[in-house]
Each structure stands twice: as structure tokens, then as C-alpha cells.
Amino acid sequence: MKFIRSHLGIKLFFSYFAVIVVGMAVVALTTGVVTPRAYARHLFYMEQELGSGMGMGQGHGQGGMMSDFYANFQATFNESLLIAVLAASATALIVSFFFSQRILGPVNVMKVASRRIAEGHFDERIRSEGEDELSQMAGSFNRMAEQLEQIENMRRRLIGDVAHELRTPLTAIKGSAEGLIDGVLPATVETFQQIHAESERLSRLVDDLQELSRVESGAIQLDVHPVDLTAAIQTVGGRMRHLFNEKRIALTLNLPGVPTLVSADEDRLIQVLTNLMGNALRYTPVGGKVTVTAAAEKAHALISIRDTGIGIPQDQVARIFERFYRVDKSRARAGGGSGIGLTIAMHLVEAHGGRIWAESPGDNKGSVFLFTLPLAG
Numbered sequence: 001m002k003f004i005r006s007h008l009g010i011k012l013f014f015s016y017f018a019v020i021v022v023g024m025a026v027v028a029l030t031t032g033v034v035t036p037r038a039y040a041r042h043l044f045y046m047e048q049e050l051g052s053g054m055g056m057g058q059g060h061g062q063g064g065m066m067s068d069f070y071a072n073f074q075a076t077f078n079e080s081l082l083i084a085v086l087a088a089s090a091t092a093l094i095v096s097f098f099f100s101q102r103i104l105g106p107v108n109v110m111k112v113a114s115r116r117i118a119e120g121h122f123d124e125r126i127r128s129e130g131e132d133e134l135s136q137m138a139g140s141f142n143r144m145a146e147q148l149e150q151i152e153n154m155r156r157r158l159i160g161d162v163a164h165e166l167r168t169p170l171t172a173i174k175g176s177a178e179g180l181i182d183g184v185l186p187a188t189v190e191t192f193q194q195i196h197a198e199s200e201r202l203s204r205l206v207d208d209l210q211e212l213s214r215v216e217s218g219a220i221q222l223d224v225h226p227v228d229l230t231a232a233i234q235t236v237g238g239r240m241r242h243l244f245n246e247k248r249i250a251l252t253l254n255l256p257g258v259p260t261l262v263s264a265d266e267d268r269l270i271q272v273l274t275n276l277m278g279n280a281l282r283y284t285p286v287g288g289k290v291t292v293t294a295a296a297e298k299a300h301a302l303i304s305i306r307d308t309g310i311g312i313p314q315d316q317v318a319r320i321f322e323r324f325y326r327v328d329k330s331r332a333r334a335g336g337g338s339g340i341g342l343t344i345a346m347h348l349v350e351a352h353g354g355r356i357w358a359e360s361p362g363d364n365k366g367s368v369f370l371f372t373l374p375l376a377g
């Protein structure tokens with residue numbers, strides 16, 4: 001029984017066989033019931049038509065002859081039925097073998113391929129020919145394998161990137177601590193401040209990573225309601241103004257005179273604005289200019305943050321939203337950036353149903369970051 005249950009070919013054969021047996025049983029049963037009656041009726045009509053003349057001479061043998069005739073017919077019928085059963089069973093055997101090979105061939109290939117994928121060979125693919133459901137299944141299987149491979153590659157890259165990012169502040173902390181132990185570094189406030197600054201960087205990075213994993217997995221819950229865009233930008237401007245003043249960068253807010261309501265989570269909107277304005281501040285040299293503009297368009301509001309800073313090379317504009325991507329790694333690291341801010345901002349804007357992009361005429365020609373948010377109501 002277990003053997004039958006685990007073999008599709010045998011199940012298929014038995015299903016064909018069951019149809020044959022039922023068919024033949026029905027034929028045998030109906031002929032067993034119907035034929036004698038049909039014979040009796042036939043005999044009755046024959047007797048009536050031939051009249052008594054026939055009955056005189058051969059009357060004694062007529063009943064016997066007819067039952068002989070019937071028995072003969074029954075035997076011939078049974079023989080034909082047996083031959084039909086054998087022929088149908090042989091056909092069922094051949095057809096079920098053929099079909100099970102057609103079905104089981106690709107299924108077995110898929111079984112082996114999925115086992116290899118489970119073992120970590122994500123480059124495994126299967127051939128899909130034809131257009132039937134099995135070929136479609138093979139196509140879906142390959143697409144699934146491709147996505148698994150991409151996820152696996154992303155995971156590997158992410159672990160590599162995270163390890164790399166964590167190593168820098170850790171090396172600095174370890175170096176300072178060793179210097180203190182060996183007496184190479186003086187135990188001054190500056191040394192401890194340096195260690196503290198590196199630990200701060202480390203914990204900020206860990207916080208950013210946690211936030212990134214949350215936004216990337218879609219685990220953040222947006223508390224969307226009508227938010228006044230002008231007020232939100234003014235809040236961020238107010239909080240950051242002293243930083244702009246410190247770096248002698250002119251911050252201009254170009255906002256609509258009337259309240260502009262957008263459908264957004266206020267805290268998240270403030271987070272995106274802080275990220276973009278923080279970047280403008282970080283990547284604009286002393287004496288530069290940053291302008292934040294907001295305007296209502298047809299169905300959405302358009303917000304732009306324009307700076308006169310270091311700009312972004314044309315070929316890299318599209319890549320800066322990738323996680324850990326920095327235009328100039330050494331320069332960005334010196335400034336404390338880890339390349340996560342824009343990725344978080346992008347996920348947040350997209351979660352609101354908006355779009356975010358950057359434009360820059362090139363190196364040292366400034367850049368502008370734009371994003372849209374749906375208007376409320």
C-alpha cells in the first residue's frame with residue numbers, strides 16, 4: 001500500500017484499471033439482465049411469425065436449440081469481454097507508463113533542483129520546454145530560484161557591508177584603548193572624547209541599521225493623516241538653523257503662503273526632511289546656500305532641497321539611494337556618513353505613495369533632491 005501511495009505511475013495505472021473494471025462490470029451486468037429478456041422476446045416473435053408449422057416437426061428440439069444458442073452467445077460474449085479487458089488493461093498500462101514518464105520526468109528534475117537549492121546552490125535552474133502546465137511550473141520554479149539567488153546575494157552583500165562599516169569605528173576605539181594601555185596615548189580628556197565620539201558613531205550606525213531593516217522589511221506602521229507641509233518644513237528648519245548658521249550656510253525656506261495639507265505620517269515626514277537637509281548641510285562647503293521649496297501640484301506636493309555643494313557625478317546620481325552607497329567613500333566617512341540616510345528616506349517616501357529622486361549638474365555644481373507626497377483630501 002505504501003509503495004502504491006508513493007508512486008504516481010502506479011496510482012495512475014490503478015485509476016485507469018478501476019475505470020476498465022467498472023466499465024466491464026456494467027457491460028457484463030447489463031447484458032446478463034437484458035439479453036435473456038431480449039432473447040425471450042425475440043423467440044416469442046419468431047414463434048408467432050413462423051406459426052405452428054415449425055412447431056410440429058421441430059417442436060421437441062426448439063427450446064433446447066434456443067438455450068444452446070443462448071449459452072453459445074453468452075460464452076462468445078464472455079470471451080470477447082475477457083479479450084476487451086485484457087486489451088484495455090494493456091493499453092492502460094502503456095498509457096499510464098507514458099503519462100507518468102511525461103509527468104514524473106519534469107517533477108523528478110524539479111525535486112532534484114529544489115533539493116540542490118535547499119543545500120545552498122542558488123544558481124540551479126531547470127529547462128522548461130513546451131507550454132503545458134508542467135512547463136509553466138518549471139518557469140515559475142526558475143523565477144523563484146532567481147529571486148532566492150538575488151535575496152541571497154543581497155544578504156551576503158549586506159553582511160559584508162555591515163561588517164565593513166562596523167570595523168572602522170571599532171578599530172579606532174580599539175586603537176585608542178591599546179594606546180592608553182601601552183602608555184603611547186596620553187590619558188587626556190581629548191583621548192577619552194575621541195573614544196566617546198567613535199562609540200557614538202558606532203551606536204548611531206547600529207540605530208540606522210535597525211531603522212533600515214525596519215523600513216526595508218515594511219515593518220513600520222505609518223500614522224497617516226493630513227499634515228501641513230509648511231509647518232513641518234518650518235519645524236525642521238527651526239531645529240537645524242543653528243547648524244546652518246555655524247557653518248555659515250544660508251538656509252532659505254520657499255513655502256506656499258497658504259497651508260498645504262499632505263497625507264503623511266508627520267514624524268516620518270520630519271525624518272525625511274531632516275535627512276535631506278542634513279545631507280545638504282554636510283555636503284555644502286562653508287559659505288554656501290541651501291533652499292527648501294514646497295509647492296502643491298495636481299494631486300501631490302513637490303518638495304525640493306537645493307544646495308550649492310559638492311554635487312554628484314552624473315553617472316552616480318541614480319545609485320546614491322542604494323544602501324551604503326557613497327560617492328566618495330573616504331570623504332563621506334571623514335564627514336561621518338555611512339550611506340544609509342537616503343535609503344531610509346526613499347523607503348519612507350515610497351511607503352507614503354510618493355517618489356524621490358536627485359538631480360545634479362555634476363561635481364562641485366550643487367545638487368537638488370526632490371520628493372513628492374500625495375495631497376490630503
Ligand SMILES: Nc1ncnc2c1ncn2[C@@H]1O[C@H](COP(=O)(O)OP(=O)(O)OP(=O)(O)O)[C@@H](O)[C@H]1O
Pocket residue numbers: 208279280283307309310311312320325326327328332336337338339340341342343366367
Ligand atoms: N546634498 C548632497 N550633495 C552631494 N552629495 C550628496 C548629497 N546628499 C547625498 N550625497 C551623496 O550620497 C551619498 C549617500 O547619502 P546618504 O544620506 O544615504 O548617506 P550619508 O550621508 O553618507 O550617510 P548617513 O547614512 O549618515 O546619511 C552620500 O555619501 C553622498 O556621497
Ligand SMILES: [Mg+2]
Pocket residue numbers: 275278279337341342
Ligand atoms: Mg545622509
